[in-house]
Amino acid sequence: MKNQIPYKIYLNETELPKKWLNLRAFMNKKPAPLLNPATLKPMTKEELSSVFCTELVNQELDETTPYIEIPKEIREFYKMYRPAPLVRAYCLEKALGTPAKIYYKFEGNNTSGSHKLNSAIAQAYYAKKQGLKGVTTETGAGQWGTALSMACSYFGLDCKVFMVKCSYEQKPFRREVMRTYGAFVTPSPSNTTNVGRKILEEFPETTGSLGCAISEAVEAAVTSDGYRYVLGSVLNQVLLHQSVIGIETKTAMDKYGIKPDTIIGCAGGGSNLGGLIAPFMVEKLQGKENYQIIAVEPASCPSLTRGKYVYDFCDTGKVCPMTKMYTLGSGFIPSANHAGGLRYHGMASTLSELYDQGLMEARAVEQTEVFKAAEQFARVEGILPAPESSHAIRVAIDEALKCKKTGEEKTILFGLTGTGYFDMVAYQKFHDGEMSDYIPTDEDLQKGFDGIPKINL
Amino acid sequence: MKNQIPYKIYLNETELPKKWLNLRAFMNKKPAPLLNPATLKPMTKEELSSVFCTELVNQELDETTPYIEIPKEIREFYKMYRPAPLVRAYCLEKALGTPAKIYYKFEGNNTSGSHKLNSAIAQAYYAKKQGLKGVTTETGAGQWGTALSMACSYFGLDCKVFMVKCSYEQKPFRREVMRTYGAFVTPSPSNTTNVGRKILEEFPETTGSLGCAISEAVEAAVTSDGYRYVLGSVLNQVLLHQSVIGIETKTAMDKYGIKPDTIIGCAGGGSNLGGLIAPFMVEKLQGKENYQIIAVEPASCPSLTRGKYVYDFCDTGKVCPMTKMYTLGSGFIPSANHAGGLRYHGMASTLSELYDQGLMEARAVEQTEVFKAAEQFARVEGILPAPESSHAIRVAIDEALKCKKTGEEKTILFGLTGTGYFDMVAYQKFHDGEMSDYIPTDEDLQKGFDGIPKINL
Numbered sequence: 001m002k003n004q005i006p007y008k009i010y011l012n013e014t015e016l017p018k019k020w021l022n023l024r025a026f027m028n029k030k031p032a033p034l035l036n037p038a039t040l041k042p043m044t045k046e047e048l049s050s051v052f053c054t055e056l057v058n059q060e061l062d063e064t065t066p067y068i069e070i071p072k073e074i075r076e077f078y079k080m081y082r083p084a085p086l087v088r089a090y091c092l093e094k095a096l097g098t099p100a101k102i103y104y105k106f107e108g109n110n111t112s113g114s115h116k117l118n119s120a121i122a123q124a125y126y127a128k129k130q131g132l133k134g135v136t137t138e139t140g141a142g143q144w145g146t147a148l149s150m151a152c153s154y155f156g157l158d159c160k161v162f163m164v165k166c167s168y169e170q171k172p173f174r175r176e177v178m179r180t181y182g183a184f185v186t187p188s189p190s191n192t193t194n195v196g197r198k199i200l201e202e203f204p205e206t207t208g209s210l211g212c213a214i215s216e217a218v219e220a221a222v223t224s225d226g227y228r229y230v231l232g233s234v235l236n237q238v239l240l241h242q243s244v245i246g247i248e249t250k251t252a253m254d255k256y257g258i259k260p261d262t263i264i265g266c267a268g269g270g271s272n273l274g275g276l277i278a279p280f281m282v283e284k285l286q287g288k289e290n291y292q293i294i295a296v297e298p299a300s301c302p303s304l305t306r307g308k309y310v311y312d313f314c315d316t317g318k319v320c321p322m323t324k325m326y327t328l329g330s331g332f333i334p335s336a337n338h339a340g341g342l343r344y345h346g347m348a349s350t351l352s353e354l355y356d357q358g359l360m361e362a363r364a365v366e367q368t369e370v371f372k373a374a375e376q377f378a379r380v381e382g383i384l385p386a387p388e389s390s391h392a393i394r395v396a397i398d399e400a401l402k403c404k405k406t407g408e409e410k411t412i413l414f415g416l417t418g419t420g421y422f423d424m425v426a427y428q429k430f431h432d433g434e435m436s437d438y439i440p441t442d443e444d445l446q447k448g449f450d451g452i453p454k455i456n457l
Numbered sequence: 458m459k460n461q462i463p464y465k466i467y468l469n470e471t472e473l474p475k476k477w478l479n480l481r482a483f484m485n486k487k488p489a490p491l492l493n494p495a496t497l498k499p500m501t502k503e504e505l506s507s508v509f510c511t512e513l514v515n516q517e518l519d520e521t522t523p524y525i526e527i528p529k530e531i532r533e534f535y536k537m538y539r540p541a542p543l544v545r546a547y548c549l550e551k552a553l554g555t556p557a558k559i560y561y562k563f564e565g566n567n568t569s570g571s572h573k574l575n576s577a578i579a580q581a582y583y584a585k586k587q588g589l590k591g592v593t594t595e596t597g598a599g600q601w602g603t604a605l606s607m608a609c610s611y612f613g614l615d616c617k618v619f620m621v622k623c624s625y626e627q628k629p630f631r632r633e634v635m636r637t638y639g640a641f642v643t644p645s646p647s648n649t650t651n652v653g654r655k656i657l658e659e660f661p662e663t664t665g666s667l668g669c670a671i672s673e674a675v676e677a678a679v680t681s682d683g684y685r686y687v688l689g690s691v692l693n694q695v696l697l698h699q700s701v702i703g704i705e706t707k708t709a710m711d712k713y714g715i716k717p718d719t720i721i722g723c724a725g726g727g728s729n730l731g732g733l734i735a736p737f738m739v740e741k742l743q744g745k746e747n748y749q750i751i752a753v754e755p756a757s758c759p760s761l762t763r764g765k766y767v768y769d770f771c772d773t774g775k776v777c778p779m780t781k782m783y784t785l786g787s788g789f790i791p792s793a794n795h796a797g798g799l800r801y802h803g804m805a806s807t808l809s810e811l812y813d814q815g816l817m818e819a820r821a822v823e824q825t826e827v828f829k830a831a832e833q834f835a836r837v838e839g840i841l842p843a844p845e846s847s848h849a850i851r852v853a854i855d856e857a858l859k860c861k862k863t864g865e866e867k868t869i870l871f872g873l874t875g876t877g878y879f880d881m882v883a884y885q886k887f888h889d890g891e892m893s894d895y896i897p898t899d900e901d902l903q904k905g906f907d908g909i910p911k912i913n914l
Contacts, residue, residue: 177841379639425630
């Protein structure tokens, strides 16, 4: 069915995906397994189940089932804010004067303001189904914590969020949204966990990091009855849930006979990118299509473009399983001048493996250029983008401007993961000319690399 | 066409309204005309044209044309965020255990975060068409200023916003969004206008009011070449533009064979309510239907429920035309403990007249009850509502709970005008138990009434 292409393509509720797509099942060479840091052997289902919900452990370890059914309860929740629109950026194209056709999948039309809700509701559902009292988690910029708060509120679960201290202080409103949904929010590192106390002792002035907040949240889960730990990115299960983004996008594009040449997503831990590209990467793995796929990361936290592809710890306290991934080392903390998210030191193992196989590219961009793109986009497309999402906007604009030079009528698709309503401090810095860029030196990176465990496998 | 009713009813872009609905044209007894405060005679087109854009003056004075075509350029912009979804509040119904069917029209899915954009883009379009350099306006809570900034940015117009000082200081992020769209934002009262200086002289400690900011914005417009003043509510032209809300709502309801029994909207100046009810009120005026229509206002600013229906000034500086409306007096300023908008001292003349004719009801609600409703709604429906919108939620919940008692399966429709992302200070007060209610005493109101001009007409 080919029709004239509207500004926004909304699928019907009946077209909502009924199954998630498990990208690993389509890969010949699979991502390396999670390892028990003590034994260096692959984590077993039993070992993982003390930390994660049982059904989520099954999903985490399942590398063969290509499609996994989305439970009805989760689909009902998805209906409250999905299908998300696929937008043709007519106004941006016009402003750029490019022959390129630009599309973006907008995931910000829900109160959490980002795509994180797609996995939060799934994880909360399985926790509820298992009869748990609640879940613990970490949050950096706050999108994941907000999403999980909403999801837990919906299913009547307790939600304990360890929020990276600098965000807790700089983003009181994010915290307040979580409280609106009934969550308990603690600045991390805190005195409420052993690992938090230890980190505070060693670094009393620390403003926290994601890796540190993860350690605290895991400890809080395993030391409380009826709690498990949930994570908003990096894990296979998260990429699985986020595949709804890509499936909807591809369904909408197929419906109108659109085929992207270039697919662009921002990448911190990889949840959005992994979800957006899922069905497209399947076709690429099957040799049917040859999409150009670009992961965009901050130049200040360049795990793909400058990291090492090795086994590393996922958290500062080294309590989590070890993962083979592109990493800057679990001790790496982005420069304080870095605004917004995308601060994690590693990248999802599936994306790391695909990148290593040459199936996708990566670009690192500097934040003032990112905010320039954000403001240009906001003014013409109306939506105020999150700093994270604006990394993808930056590269989409760059690619569209290349088309302007060459005359190519490329079709560019990017993921607009969320809105920037809680990032106005960063926008203000940008407006006031107080935003700077910082690219870590090789010496800076070496400090992080030094913390990577030396193991031979 | 009757189908199963989805969570969200999205019309197609082709179903976007092509005409605005001019409610006055359907009224036998029209609202009273605007008066020149000096002559007490109806304002002429010429007099109004020094303040407002010519085409908007035509719309302001036109009380006979039932439908006015929406220019193509405005419809193109509408496509970026419209049609807005009509949502069936299945989750809220379930949480309340009510047999009532609850629907809401959600206008918050755009960066300005509210319905105000519907009129902002229209007013900016006519200003551009007239060859103006820019426009001036006032904003209170900030939604209108944000919407106008977006609209002006789209058409390349200057935008000067006088923002009520207490909001300017308490909502720096709203200000920052306006700056993102290139607007110039000045706290009001300011030293940049005569009227501002005069007010500051008389009340040096004032935190400002909408009436005062209007006076400054009007002065700034009439004393600058190529500028006109635009207003986000109260005026007939604004209600006209906002009729897209109601038309879309009715189209969607008709499509699924739904007929509301009760229609509820929050009312400050009346722009949202006037827009939402427009096509329904037409049927009521024609005697075809007998919808119950309820305007909801804050108990701390009760213009309909406790005001007088008389000619009054629209602004503190008394530079605007006089309007016959339900009013608390142009000197009335809501108690400082009142969070959020809906602070205007008067009500749109059209709605005032309809209310006076008994065609709609009004209810005043207290803010702690409003925030209770807001939080309940957020937790089950996912959307974080603006305090303004939550006035309508409060009454919708109250009506649904009545149905629970009586067993009536009423269909309740309300307008969800916007999101509360920039209102987290108020939410925080509510969470911390620091929010209080204040209902003005008769003596308090008398002070406002004393400022109403004594004229006999």
